[in-house]
Amino acid sequence: MARHKIAVIGVGKIAQDQHLPVIDASDAFELAATVSTRGLSHNGLPAFRTPAELYAALPDVKLVSICTPPGIRHQYVREALAAGKDVMMEKPPTTTISELDDLIAEARKRGRVLYQTWHSQFNEAVDRTRAILAEEGVSTLRIDWRESVRKWHPGQDWVWEPGGFGVCDPGINALSIFSKIMPFPVFVQSARLTFPANRQTPVDVEITFKSDQKHAPQLSAGFNWLEESGEIWTFSILTRAGNTLLLEGGGRRLSVNGELVVEHGDHEYGAMYAHFARLLDGKKSDVDAAPLRLMSDVFLLGARENGPEFEW
Numbered sequence: 001m002a003r004h005k006i007a008v009i010g011v012g013k014i015a016q017d018q019h020l021p022v023i024d025a026s027d028a029f030e031l032a033a034t035v036s037t038r039g040l041s042h043n044g045l046p047a048f049r050t051p052a053e054l055y056a057a058l059p060d061v062k063l064v065s066i067c068t069p070p071g072i073r074h075q076y077v078r079e080a081l082a083a084g085k086d087v088m089m090e091k092p093p094t095t096t097i098s099e100l101d102d103l104i105a106e107a108r109k110r111g112r113v114l115y116q117t118w119h120s121q122f123n124e125a126v127d128r129t130r131a132i133l134a135e136e137g138v139s140t141l142r143i144d145w146r147e148s149v150r151k152w153h154p155g156q157d158w159v160w161e162p163g164g165f166g167v168c169d170p171g172i173n174a175l176s177i178f179s180k181i182m183p184f185p186v187f188v189q190s191a192r193l194t195f196p197a198n199r200q201t202p203v204d205v206e207i208t209f210k211s212d213q214k215h216a217p218q219l220s221a222g223f224n225w226l227e228e229s230g231e232i233w234t235f236s237i238l239t240r241a242g243n244t245l246l247l248e249g250g251g252r253r254l255s256v257n258g259e260l261v262v263e264h265g266d267h268e269y270g271a272m273y274a275h276f277a278r279l280l281d282g283k284k285s286d287v288d289a290a291p292l293r294l295m296s297d298v299f300l301l302g303a304r305e306n307g308p309e310f311e312w
């Protein structure tokens with residue numbers, strides 16, 4: 001079967017680390033062009049400065065994958081849908097719930113496929129955790145999501161601007177796992193957000209969640225962006241059946257009562273593109289707003305504190 005011609009919009013860190021190599025290796029997709037404000041091309045393929053230039057020059061390219069920061073994404077996705085394209089978009093989907101709702105409605109109205117991705121959900125260890133919690137319930141759950149902004153977003157000033165999410169940019173990956181594995185609805189009860197005094201987004205966040213469960217499970221999360229010792233992307237869970245689950249490595253390793261149950265490498269983006277191909281075949285969209293809703297609630301309810309200034 002012919003491969004789908006696709007263009008990547010925004011040739012930054014995640015496009016270069018994941019999207020372009022995964023498309024290069026894919027049986028289902030063929031890169032046709034890039035859109036880059038800096039004019040970056042890939043493998044000598046055409047590079048356009050704006051999406052409009054791409055749509056005018058290569059009308060037979062029917063798919064785009066939008067890898068820009070979230071602030072521009074609503075405009076770019078709307079423009080792509082209006083041009084008749086099916087769209088895959090990076091996380092966090094948009095900067096507001098209203099924008100995401102608008103894109104869902106717009107894709108439906110135009111009969112286009114909209115795939116809003118959450119890469120951390122594509123891990124077998126996450127699926128195994130979900131299955132165990134569905135069976136055993138949750139007594140306590142603690143999320144620790146700590147990494148270095150200097151390593152993962154080197155020099156990216158947009159992360160510190162309003163709408164840039166700050167440490168909630170990686171933190172929303174944790175919430176995408178959380179909303180997938182929890183066997184009952186969860187809500188933000190309270191939050192504390194610490195902002196560098198010279199920046200507009202938080203560097204450290206502590207969250208307490210609540211639920212409708214009579215046994216009042218203890219649910220909390222802590223995100224930090226100044227961890228230089230390596231990544232700590234961990235869920236520590238005690239089930240109601242008394243088993244202790246440790247989901248580590250951003251969802252790639254699960255131990256139960258200290259025994260390793262599943263461990264695997266990084267297949268997230270390959271699995272996401274395979275899922276996109278299935279959505280295209282079935283002409284179905286896939287948008288999960290739950291992680292963005294929870295994160296928005298953190299910003300709505302959170303108490304603000306100022307911390308030390310941040311410089312790269």
Ligand code: NAP
Pocket residue numbers: 009010011012013014015035036037038039040067068069070072090091092119152153156169
């Ligand atoms: P990045 O390195 O800053 O790249 C984003 C690219 O988008 C820029 O290089 C630029 O590409 C384009 N761009 C930036 N601002 C733009 C604007 N105002 N208008 C049009 N184009 C613009 O950021 P990133 O780390 O790749 O992150 C992009 C998205 O991927 C974010 O939503 C992030 O949460 C998500 N993500 C990042 C990582 C990671 O490890 N960093 C992991 C998973 C997901 P051109 O110069 O080519 O135009």
